Amino acid sequence: MFITASLLAIAVQAVDQPVPRAEYLQVMDTEFAKMDADRNGMVSAAEVAQKLTNDTTMQAYAQNRQIFQRLDIDGSGQLSPEEFAGLIAAPPPADTTNFMARLDLDKDGQVTLVEHRTVMLATFDNIDADKDGIVTPAEMQNAGTQ
Template identity: 30%
Template sequence: MNRKITILTLGAALIAVPVLAAPGSGDRNATQTRAEVQTRAAEMFAKLDANKDGKLDATDRAAKRAERQAKMFAKLDADGNGSISKAEWDQHGADRAAKRAERGEKRAAAGEAGDGKRHAMRGHHGKRSGHRSMMMMMGKVDTDGDKAISQAELQTAALARFDAADANKDGQVTPEERKAQRGAWRAKRGAAPAAPAGE
């Protein structure tokens, strides 16, 4: 169980690594510098390192989970009396149902009706392959093999992603370079073995 929690903690950091090469503001049309990536990596590490011990491991995962649970309880406990009544629970269910209906209407209006099932199936079948990808990334980021990620390891991984995207090596990653990198990743993941000659 501890190993599983550790992997999930590392996964949170690893998932963040590709994002570091994108602007912190979320503006996909902005150019990102190497210095900005270093700053973003430090900020991401500080956010994930819940107990401030200089590494991301199972302890941080547990702390973040407890924090999320406390927030969820506070959200459900509408009157703040320290307990959740049936009325509060029912209201929570009604709110969730309303949000789902609203999302469904938006998708239908955007011409995406019927896609929900396909997306759900893709998510189900992608779980195992996503776990394998996470483990592979963990091996690359956790360079000393201690099942934890240090700030230096996270920053090194973020800069490696940045450098890979920086095609002309000018210390900046443009939207065009990010788009080219995403295209290369998709092509690599979708590459099929070549058919034998004559087939």
């Protein structure tokens, strides 16, 4: 469920306008392609783990930069050992269990684009309360509170 929610969040970041189903699908296909490292049209647990690890690492780097800037009070570009101790550690290994359980519909250890689309579009359809093919900010907010 985490990865589905994460992908949904990517698709609707800063949603202040309705999101048509076709646009949502295009974003989800792009995210699938980013995970499909070997470009074989399927996503393995290893590929998902690598993508999640990369994403988590990039988030950690961004957080480290923010923390460094906050800790570098004199703006010298250097931290004392005491200041440095406040930086976050490397991210833990990615856990693909939830992703694979939710998206690997035939349980073969691979997620095809069809499986990915099936789950992502079902998620979209669940959020699209009035079933008009467009997710509004209000529908997105309601989905986030459920």
